[in-house]
């Protein structure tokens with residue numbers, strides 16, 4: 001029996017052209033952010049801890065500015081709407097698995113009609129002095145990486161026997177998922193990591209590249 005295809009698509013640097021968390025922090029430039037970002041990227045600090053620390057540098061009194069900046073600054077990668085249409089037409093399940101934050105992920109995806117239960121990301125709490133990130137999708141017992149939003153936990157809910165698991169990503173938050181996936185689409189840092197790990201991947205620049213490759217695979221199967 002043919003397996004059900006399911007896509008797990010990263011948000012920051014994948015659906016959007018740049019990393020929104022880094023863009024926000026760089027724009028507001030609170031003292032100490034660079035060391036935290038470097039520690040996350042070099043995998044010397046768990047993502048959950050690092051992202052939590054970064055947002056704690058921002059006061060909730062600037063909520064409106066932070067939210068407005070995040071939403072107005074982001075650019076959606078070319079071909080994303082076509083990608084969703086392709087998935088719908090070809091019975092491919094599409095999930096957003098994002099280490100980003102609800103206050104920019106949901107507004108930026110709103111025009112695309114993705115069901116909310118197909119969007120996984122972190123939450124935010126503006127009720128205190130500084131922005132507190134919340135973690136509704138933590139690692140299961142199989143993952144020791146303290147991801148925050150755990151992509152592999154979500155991927156494991158789709159067993160390999162029944163699903164062809166396709167990952168689209170760009171960076172450090174996608175490494176572990178790439179090891180589990182049957183097919184990997186990578187750009188930027190993720191291409192280097194896949195090469196280093198000896199994992200096969202397809203490089204993409206736009207979602208049209210991804211669609212093109214999916215069509216080739218469909219034709220072969």
Ligand SMILES: [Mg+2]
Pocket residue numbers: 010011012013014169170171173
């Ligand atoms: Mg990313």
Ligand SMILES: [Zn+2]
Pocket residue numbers: 138139140143144145146147148149150151152153
């Ligand atoms: Zn995890």
